[in-house]
Amino acid sequence: MTYGKDVRRALREPTRELRRAIPGVYEGYAGLHDAVMARGALDQRTKELIALAVAVSEQCDGCIAAHAKAAVFHGVEPQEAAEAIGVTFLLNGGPATVYGARAYAAFLEYYEEQAQRHS
Known part of the structure; x- marks a missing residue:
């Protein structure tokens, strides 16, 4: 199992069904996402x-x-992702070591895919 593509693929249809049931909620969330992730004092890569x-x-x-x-899309490098994930160990202990490994695997999955496209 991958922690990037497989998870997104598994959630695709249930998310579509829920979005059809509550489109206004999803539109509101999309607006919040766009506002939060817009470049400001922090750039998008830092926010990601x-x-x-x-x-x-x-x-x-x-x-x-x-x-x-x-x-990955915003140019984060593996060491930066690893260190950001490492901060979670401080505050979350053992569970962060499990979900941190999943996050790093997902990051590397997309990072390596992008590297192959650009080589």
Whole structure:
């Protein structure tokens, strides 16, 4: 199992069904996402590192997959992702070592895919 593509694939249809049931809620959440992730005092790559770390802390595989992919898209390097994930160990202990490993695997999955496209 991968922690990026497989998780996103498994969530695709249930998410579509829920989005059809509550489209306004999803539109509101999308607006919040766009506002939060817009470039400001913090750039998008920094915000994605924060989001990836929070996803580990919240033990959310879907969030991990989404923010690992977005972090790669915004130019985050493996060592930066690893160190951001490492911060979660301080505050979450053992569970962060499990979800942190999942997050790093998801990050590397997208990072290696991008590297292959650019080689």
